[in-house]
Amino acid sequence: MSEVDMAVIKPEMMKSYIWLQTADGSIQQVEQEVAMFCPMICHEVIQKGMGSSKNYAISLPQRVNPAMLSLILDYCRFHQVPGRSNKERKSFDEKFIRMDTKRLCELTSAADSLQLKPLVDLTSRALARIIEGKSPEEIREIFHLPDDLTEEEKLEPLKNTTDDPRIRLLNRLYAKKRKELKERQKLKNIEVEEERVDDRSVDDLLSFINGDNGDSKGIKNSKSKKKNRRRKDQQKNTSANEAIKNHNKEPNGLNQVCHSAEVGQKVRAGVGATSNLHDVKDDIFDNKNELDDGDIDDEIDPALKEKIDREVEDFARRLNSDWPERMQEILSFGHERKPVHFSLNGNGSLRRYANSEQR
Amino acid sequence: MQKEMAYSFPDEVLKHVFSFIQSDKDRNAVSLVCKSWYEIERWCRRKVFIGNCYAVSPRMVIRRFPEVRSIELKGKPHFADFNLVPDGWGGYVLQWIAEMAGAYPWLGEIRLKRMVVTDESLELIAKSFKNFKVLVLFSCEGFSTDGLAAIAASCKNLRELDLRESEVDDLSGHWLAQFPETCTSLVSLNISCLGSDEVSFSALERLVDRCPNLRSLQLNRAVTLDKIANILRRAPQLVDFGTGNYAAELQPDVFSNLAGAFSSCKELKSLSGFWDVVPAYLPALYSICPRLTSLNLSYATIQSPDLIKLVSHCPRLQRLLFLIQVLDYVEDSGLEELASSCKDLQELRVFPSDPFGVEPNVSLTEQGLVAVSLGCPKLQSVLYFCRRMSNAALVTIAQNCPNLTRFRLCIIEPKTPDYLTLEPLDAGFGAIVEHCKDLRRLSLSGLLTDHVFEYIGTYGKKLEMLSVAFAGDSDLGLHHVLSGCESLRKLEIRDCPFGDKALLANAAKLETMRSLWMSSCAVSFGACKLLGQKMPKLNVEVIDETEPPDSRPESYPVDKLYIYRSVAGPRFDMPPFVWSMDEAVKILH
Numbered sequence: 001m002s003e004v005d006m007a008v009i010k011p012e013m014m015k016s017y018i019w020l021q022t023a024d025g026s027i028q029q030v031e032q033e034v035a036m037f038c039p040m041i042c043h044e045v046i047q048k049g050m051g052s053s054k055n056y057a058i059s060l061p062q063r064v065n066p067a068m069l070s071l072i073l074d075y076c077r078f079h080q081v082p083g084r085s086n087k088e089r090k091s092f093d094e095k096f097i098r099m100d101t102k103r104l105c106e107l108t109s110a111a112d113s114l115q116l117k118p119l120v121d122l123t124s125r126a127l128a129r130i131i132e133g134k135s136p137e138e139i140r141e142i143f144h145l146p147d148d149l150t151e152e153e154k155l156e157p158l159k160n161t162t163d164d165p166r167i168r169l170l171n172r173l174y175a176k177k178r179k180e181l182k183e184r185q186k187l188k189n190i191e192v193e194e195e196r197v198d199d200r201s202v203d204d205l206l207s208f209i210n211g212d213n214g215d216s217k218g219i220k221n222s223k224s225k226k227k228n229r230r231r232k233d234q235q236k237n238t239s240a241n242e243a244i245k246n247h248n249k250e251p252n253g254l255n256q257v258c259h260s261a262e263v264g265q266k267v268r269a270g271v272g273a274t275s276n277l278h279d280v281k282d283d284i285f286d287n288k289n290e291l292d293d294g295d296i297d298d299e300i301d302p303a304l305k306e307k308i309d310r311e312v313e314d315f316a317r318r319l320n321s322d323w324p325e326r327m328q329e330i331l332s333f334g335h336e337r338k339p340v341h342f343s344l345n346g347n348g349s350l351r352r353y354a355n356s357e358q359r
Numbered sequence: 360m361q362k363e364m365a366y367s368f369p370d371e372v373l374k375h376v377f378s379f380i381q382s383d384k385d386r387n388a389v390s391l392v393c394k395s396w397y398e399i400e401r402w403c404r405r406k407v408f409i410g411n412c413y414a415v416s417p418r419m420v421i422r423r424f425p426e427v428r429s430i431e432l433k434g435k436p437h438f439a440d441f442n443l444v445p446d447g448w449g450g451y452v453l454q455w456i457a458e459m460a461g462a463y464p465w466l467g468e469i470r471l472k473r474m475v476v477t478d479e480s481l482e483l484i485a486k487s488f489k490n491f492k493v494l495v496l497f498s499c500e501g502f503s504t505d506g507l508a509a510i511a512a513s514c515k516n517l518r519e520l521d522l523r524e525s526e527v528d529d530l531s532g533h534w535l536a537q538f539p540e541t542c543t544s545l546v547s548l549n550i551s552c553l554g555s556d557e558v559s560f561s562a563l564e565r566l567v568d569r570c571p572n573l574r575s576l577q578l579n580r581a582v583t584l585d586k587i588a589n590i591l592r593r594a595p596q597l598v599d600f601g602t603g604n605y606a607a608e609l610q611p612d613v614f615s616n617l618a619g620a621f622s623s624c625k626e627l628k629s630l631s632g633f634w635d636v637v638p639a640y641l642p643a644l645y646s647i648c649p650r651l652t653s654l655n656l657s658y659a660t661i662q663s664p665d666l667i668k669l670v671s672h673c674p675r676l677q678r679l680l681f682l683i684q685v686l687d688y689v690e691d692s693g694l695e696e697l698a699s700s701c702k703d704l705q706e707l708r709v710f711p712s713d714p715f716g717v718e719p720n721v722s723l724t725e726q727g728l729v730a731v732s733l734g735c736p737k738l739q740s741v742l743y744f745c746r747r748m749s750n751a752a753l754v755t756i757a758q759n760c761p762n763l764t765r766f767r768l769c770i771i772e773p774k775t776p777d778y779l780t781l782e783p784l785d786a787g788f789g790a791i792v793e794h795c796k797d798l799r800r801l802s803l804s805g806l807l808t809d810h811v812f813e814y815i816g817t818y819g820k821k822l823e824m825l826s827v828a829f830a831g832d833s834d835l836g837l838h839h840v841l842s843g844c845e846s847l848r849k850l851e852i853r854d855c856p857f858g859d860k861a862l863l864a865n866a867a868k869l870e871t872m873r874s875l876w877m878s879s880c881a882v883s884f885g886a887c888k889l890l891g892q893k894m895p896k897l898n899v900e901v902i903d904e905t906e907p908p909d910s911r912p913e914s915y916p917v918d919k920l921y922i923y924r925s926v927a928g929p930r931f932d933m934p935p936f937v938w939s940m941d942e943a944v945k946i947l948h
Contacts, residue, residue, distance in 0.1 A: 105368065112372045120375065128379035136391035145393040 018045060019057035022066050027057045030073055037076035039115040061113035068110035071103075075119055097126045101142055104130075374403050383408045402426060409433070410848075410873050412450060412474065413898065416927040417458035428467050429493075430459070434474035436876050436921060437826075438851050440498070443878055443919070445904055447934040450474045453483070460487035468493035475499070481506030485513035492544075493519040503528035504555075511537035521549040523577070529555035532581075536562035540569070547575040551601050551632065555581060567593045574626075577601030580634045585613055588620035595623045602632035605659070609639045622646035629678075631655035638665040648672035652703075656681040657710050663693040676701040677737075680708040694727030698734025706740040707731055714744065714771050725752040732759040740765040747778040748805055753787025757794040766791055767802035773829035773854070776806040783807055789814030792822070799846075802826040812836035816843020824849040834861035841865035851876040858916075859886035870896050874923035878902075882920055885913035890922070891940025898925045899940035900933070908938060 017029040018041065035041045035051070044050045044058045051058040060069065078084075078092050099107070104123055111119040131139055140147055368376075377400055380386060390400040406429040409415060420427070434450025452474045459466055466488045476499045484491065491514045496502075504527065510520065511534055532555050538545075545566065550558070558581045567573060573594050582590075582603030591597070607613060617640065621627070627647050636659040651673045656666070657680045666681065670693070679697065697704065709723065725748045732738060738760045748770050757763075777784055784805040792798060792815050799821055803811065807830035815822065816839035823846050831837070838861035840850065850872065858881035869875055869890075884901065887908075891899035901908050902919035929941040 108372055108376070109368055112369065112375075120372070124372070124376045125379050127376045131376070131380060131389060132382070132385050134388060136388050139388065139392045143392075145396070148394045149391060149397060 018051040019054050020051065020069070021057040021059050022064060022069055023060070023062045024065065026066055027054055028066075028069075029054075031077075033080050034073055034076045037080045037116070038072070039117075041114065061110075063106075063113045064110045065106075067103075068106055071107055072110060072114065072116065072119065076116075079118070093122055097122060101127075101130060105143070370399050373399050377403055381406070405429060406468075407431070411923050411925075412452070412455065413927065413930050414873070414923060414925045417455045419927065421458060421462040425462070427459075427463055428465055429470075430455075430466065430468065431470040431472075432474060433472045436851065436874060437473075437849070438853065438876050438878070439473055443853065443876075445902065445934075445936060448902070448937065449930065449932050449934070451932055452476050453480045456480045456483045456487070460484075464488065465490055467491055470495040470497070471499055472497040473499065475501040476506070477501050478503055478506035478509070482509040485509040488514075490516065492516055495519065495521040496523075496525045497521070498524045500526040504530045504532070504534040504553075508534035508537040511535065511542075512539065515539070515542065516544050517542065518544055519547040520545070521547060522552050523549050525552050527553055529553055531555070532558040533562070535559045535566060538562070538566050542566075543569050544572065545570040546572050547599075548573065549575070549577040549601070550579050551577040553579040553581070555579075558582060560586060564589060564593060570594075571596070573597065575599035577631060578603040580604050583607065584617070584637075584640065588613075588616045591620035591624055596626055597624050598626045599629040599653075600624070600627060600632075601630070601655075602634075604635055605633040605640060606635040606637045607640070609637070614640065614643060618643040618646065627651075629653035629655075631658075633659035633661070636661050638662070641665055641669050644669065645672050649674065651676055653678040654680070657708065660712065663690050666693050667696040670697050671700050674700055675703055677703050678706040679704060680706075681710070690723040691727035691730065694723075695730040695734075698730045702735060703737055704731065704735040705737050707735075707738065708742040709744055710742075711744040711771060725749060728752070729755050729759075732756040736760070737762070739763060742767045742769075742802075744769045744771060746771050747775065748784060748787070749777045749779045750782065750784055750787035750790075751777075751779065753784065754790040757787075757790040761794050762797065763791070763795040764797050765800040766795065766798060767800065767826070768804055769802065770804040773804070774806045775804075783810070785810040785814065789818070792818040797821055800824040803830055804828065808832050809836040809839070812839040816840055819844050821846050823847065825851070827852045827855055829854045831855045831857060834858050837861035838864060841868045847871075848873045850874075852878070852880060854879040856881055859883050862886060863889065866890060866894055866897075869894065869922055870924050872924065874921065876919075876921050878919040880920070881916045883914050884908045884911065884917050887917055887920060887940045888913070896924055896926070898923055898929055901938045901940060902936060903938070904936045 016032045018032050018035040019027060019029050020035065020041070021027045036045065040061075041051070041058060045052075050056050064072070075096060078096075079089060097104070104126055108120060108123040108127060111123060130142065134142070137147075139145070373396070377386075377389060380389060383406070386400065386404060390397050390404075401423050402425065404424045405427060407420060407424055407427050408431045409420070410433050412432045412434050420430075432452065432455065434452070435444050435448060438444060439448075450473060452471055456469075460483055464487070467490050469484065469491075470493070474496075476496055481502055484494070486509075494510060494514075494517070499522075502525075507520075507522075507527070510517070517538075532553075536559050548566075558579060560582065563578075563582075567576065567590055574597060576590070576594065576597055576599070578587075578590070578601055580603055584602070584605055584607040587602055591600070621643055624647065628650055630644070630647075630651060630653070633656055636656075638661070641661075648669070649672065652675055654670075654673065654676060655678075659681070661669075661681065670676065670679070676697075679701070694709075697707075707728075709727075723745055725745060728741070728743050728745070729752050732755065736759070739762055741763065742765075745768075748768065776782055777787070785808055788801075788803060788807070788811050792801070796818075798819060801815070801819070801822060801824070803826065809832045812831060812835070815825070819825075819840075820843075822844045825840065825844070825847065827850075834857055836855070837852075837857040840847070841861060842865055847868075852875075855877075857877065862882060863886055887899055887901050890897065900921045901917045902921065903917065905918070908915070908917055929939040933939060
């Protein structure tokens with residue numbers, strides 16, 4: 001062979017290959033410089049002398065299937081070339097990473113098992129971008145993950161109504177009434193402009209709240225309180241303002257109720273004058289019942305009411321029996337901080353009983 | 360379609376993915392996906408933000424997130440800034456510090472807002488966290504320069520010490536000298552709130568000298584103008600600078616020294632301070648004005664012509680906070696000038712110098728804000744005090760600035776109607792919520808009926824914080840907001856005729872929010888008790904400084920009401936004037 005021929009043939013002959021075997025059994029040979037870009041393969045070759053022939057093919061981790069291997073080798077083939085600029089590399093990466101989420105997950109996992117850190121970073125960042133801005137439900141959808149957290153484990157509060165039947169009932173009543181009113185209006189005024197219909201519904205709703213007392217726009221409160229940004233050099237002015245406020249306010253707070261909308265009046269009447277917790281609950285519902293024209297379906301089930309009251313009493317008894325233990329806990333905090341105000345008024349410092357669901 | 364098998368990652372891989380997810384919202388979402396993600400996420404959470412220090416206990420946080428390095432806590436409700444929250448209400452940080460001292464030896468960053476911080480807390484921080492780097496006390500109180508001395512002395516790698524707007528008991532300026540000579544790590548120092556006349560200036564100079572990475576420095580009022588040049592020459596790398604006192608007799612050598620010092624700061628982009636500003640010294644700033652992106656003149660009693668001149672030198676201004684002086688000539692002209700020269704403006708705050716003045720020299724009107732809305736298309740955040748407004752102006756502003764995210768309008772006199780039509784300002788604010796689809800924060804003022812709340816409930820889908828005063832006619836107003844604003848987190852209301860019905864009907868909504876404040880409204884004690892009894896995940900607190908609420912009939916309205924969601928139950932540290940409506944607490948007595 002002539003020198004020229006040798007020059008042409010030489011690179012081909014000098015190229016060495018690494019033999020790799022994926023978990024499915026298939027074996028392939030890969031250019032050495034490309035394969036050696038993966039630390040795991042590099043380690044196998046250098047430390048264990050593997051990969052030089054088909055019989056001694058390097059067994060790749062299970063997470064690297066042929067499709068993933070192909071992708072990874074594409075990545076390595078590009079990046080192992082030393083001359084490339086950062087811009088070129090970045091551009092390649094951006095195009096390379098465009099694939100569906102499932103493949104991205106597989107690729108991340110595969111790259112991790114081959115210890116190919118730059119690719120792990122690239123794919124991880126891409127996954128992070130997919131996750132960002134999404135709700136937990138959306139994320140679950142994308143990654144096919146189970147919804148297996150219990151409500152207790154989630155610190156996020158419930159979006160729906162509480163378990164309490166009274167609050168749920170109240171919400172339902174309110175929604176039902178509004179719907180009824182809207183329906184009534186629609187029937188009465190078919191040809192009226194939309195804007196006017198809306199106004200009427202609002203007024204109707206207002207009257208519903210006020211117990212059909214007609215226009216209930218309250219008397220304007222003309223106190224001269226001001227909302228202002230607190231400034232260090234204006235503290236004296238602020239305290240003067242506060243003084244004015246206290247002067248205007250009557251000691252029993254009645255003027256607030258009088259000056260507010262008639263809603264205030266209605267609420268006071270409806271809720272009733274007793275201080276018994278039991279009665280307060282009943283009164284609110286009695287009021288609702290009046291407004292509903294005594295609709296029997298909306299009355300709270302007396303048996304249910306009984307049950308709730310009993311639970312409340314049980315709770316109180318349990319709490320009382322645990323009191324000495326609770327005190328111990330509270331006092332053990334005490335030496336570390338400011339003195340706790342044990343109020344005389346019934347709001348003593350008490351840690352919530354752990355299992356508050358038992359009501 | 361058959362359900363695909365979940366693709367399983369090794370934990371390490373998932374952890375690595377999570378390391379690229381840093382925002383609190385995203386971390387929270389990740390932790391709620393499923394059991395395995397919850398577990399992995401909690402071990403690699405490094406930063407926790409707690410918007411209400413009573414929503415959770417330190418113990419619970421520590422139990423869930425064992426490897427936290429950075430924590431941010433907020434205490435008192437926002438209305439504390441308006442003196443509506445009595446002293447002693449709460450917000451003590453000591454218990455948090457005490458528990459974290461044991462659990463997080465590597466805690467490096469503590470950021471607090473509206474909390475009570477004692478010297479004991481500061482001393483505990485100083486001795487417990489060997490790698491402590493960042494301390495931000497925003498609008499806090501309860502500590503003195505002794506506590507600061509402990510921090511300075513012990514925190515070898517302190518990077519950030521920021522005391523903005525805090526109330527500090529200034530016992531001595533020598534705390535600054537407690538920074539050891541070996542401390543060279545400071546990047547940010549904000550002592551603008553300190554009052555003392557004895558700031559150890561020499562200690563400050565030496566500190567600035569040996570901290571080559573110092574980027575942000577805010578001096579306090581005690582530092583005189585002639586000293587600024589010395590400081591700036593020692594720190595030409597500063598990006599953000601707050602002057603002290605900016606007043607002195609005009610002396611040519613002082614002026615040229617100052618101008619030279621400013622011009623040597625090639626990185627300077629943000630200025631503040633300027634107490635007692637003497638206009639003659641403002642031109643010393645002209646060399647850096649073209650680079651300025653942020654200018655805070657809210658303490659500077661600067662007059663309109665001087666403001667106009669200064670601002671016209673700052674074409675790149677993005678953020679401008681200033682105090683409007685009530686003067687004879689129209690201040691709107693200053694804003695018009697701003698609108699024509701600062702096209703990049705994103706945030707504007709205009710404060711009143713004399714909000715309690717009975718006779719306003721009408722110098723700033725809605726026209727100024729309209730001009731800015733027209734000239735500055737990037738406007739996102741507005742805080743504007745004025746004495747008159749019209750629906751037409753608000754509609755114009757809304758149409759000009761659809762990118763507004765924060766809009767806080769304070770018409771100084773409550774219940775002021777549209778000055779042109781004498782109608783309520785419902786339509787104007789309605790236009791704001793309708794056009795500004797990304798609006799996150801809104802403060803209302805002026806004469807407003809229930810209609811404005813209907814607009815807010817209908818359009819304010821991204822609204823997170825709403826402040827209301829002297830507005831509305833009935834419970835329907837409150838109902839519109841609670842039932843319509845899906846993203847609502849904080850609602851603060853004062854002096855509005857809102858009573859029990861809307862609150863009780865929307866009780867469940869309160870669990871989806873951080874907090875609700877209502878003062879001088881019409882919510883009865885009975886309703887408060889009912890809420891407290893029936894909503895175990897809410898803390899319902901009644902504040903009354905005059906007498907216990909149960910000494911009056913249940914139908915009486917409470918003075919102040921603060922409701923917040925919590926997984927920690929009622930708090931231990933309530934003062935005598937705060938009553939918890941928690942059922943367990945009540946039943947015991």
